[in-house]
Amino acid sequence: MIEPSTSDRADGDADDDAGAPSILEQMGGVSGLIYSTVPIVAFVPVNAIWGLRAAIIAALAVAVAIFCVRLIRREPLNPAISGLIGVAICVFIAHRVGDAKGYFLFGIWTTLAYAIVFVVSIVVRWPLIGVAWNLISGDGMAWRKHRRTLYAYDIATAFWALVFFARYLTQSELYDDGHTGWLAVARIGMGWPLTAVAVLATVYLVRRAGRSEDELEARAQTDDEPSAQL
Template identity: 80%
Template sequence: MTPTSGADGSADGTAAHDVEQDPSPEQTPSVLEQMGGVSGLIYSTIPVVVFVPVNSFFGLRAAIVAALATAALVFLIRIVRREGLTPAISGLLGVAICVFIADRVGDAKGYFLFGIWTTLAYAIVFVVSILVRWPLIGVAWHLVNGQGTAWRRHRRTLRAYDIATALWALVFAARYLTQSELYDLGATGWLAFARIAMGWPLTALAVLATVVLVRRAVREEDTVSA
């Protein structure tokens, strides 16, 4: 007995229907994965680790070339490992901007200037988002998950996202205050240490705290919706 053909030309119309009705669920990336993962955070420190000692032994020009070469190598590694085109390009572009500023300033400490001012800008944006009642952690979380803005009507939920956003504002503010002071002192070595120490380790702790706060906010939403 030959199988009946469905309207779409398949051997069994019901089988095609079942496939359409049972799509594989899409897994939402974690907060850390959205930031490039642990490897992405570590990759960002490699050009700095190369730049500072090369500058100490061979001068600024050699350090610029070494940092760019290292960033290009990291870029190729991330492309080969298929870790995402956008993080790879942004990492390479970030190093290019840093070495350009260092060259224009004529001092190795200029390498860190872009990152210092960027952290200040992030801190301001995060604080403003809380003041206007659109905390960025809540906005980002619901944007990634394709959800609406109903969460803003729940006071306790909004408060949880406010706290998470304020935590990141404090992280960025601490980075700015510490590194800007070291920049003024011309302490290039300590600038590199502060950038690494206040980089991925501090980011990892902030991510863990954010996950706890976001889960609390989600529970608050579920309670209100029930």
């Protein structure tokens, strides 16, 4: 039986990586991260000038316009739908609270929930970044058997948890103080820029763990060759 060459396996792995959507693509890509800030940019100034009702209408109008643009450009549908639903929830809470700062309440509590879930996933030895990465790539869950790989996913997941905790602590403090304008600045400043950093850190850790895993497998095969010859 002829074994595939190393170059053939490498080419196959490259093809799989090229075909599998990245974490950033799953979130709607760079454009999706930027789109998420546009309703906020519309909401806060309109609220300051014309009041809460006009701000709600403006945010919804912008969200619907972005949704239509994404449909026309045939971008991934899930981020477009989730973005529209997210804005609808935010403006509904702002309406119920009767204050513009209520627009940010859903995002504040969501980031806390994410942080807790990510920490719990590390504690139970199923780091979410590892689960999500390998579900997207279709590589299964064999990575949990390799200590270095599992440790790398732990670090990546912990990094995301820190990002979420930082967002929650900063924005909840601004919310309690009633600084709606600074809430918008914090949401945008701690939004896609920190997400981009987290994605880059994740890619680096995962690829480094993958190389360590390949080295261990190659070493095991080398150790087995003398035994096979005997």
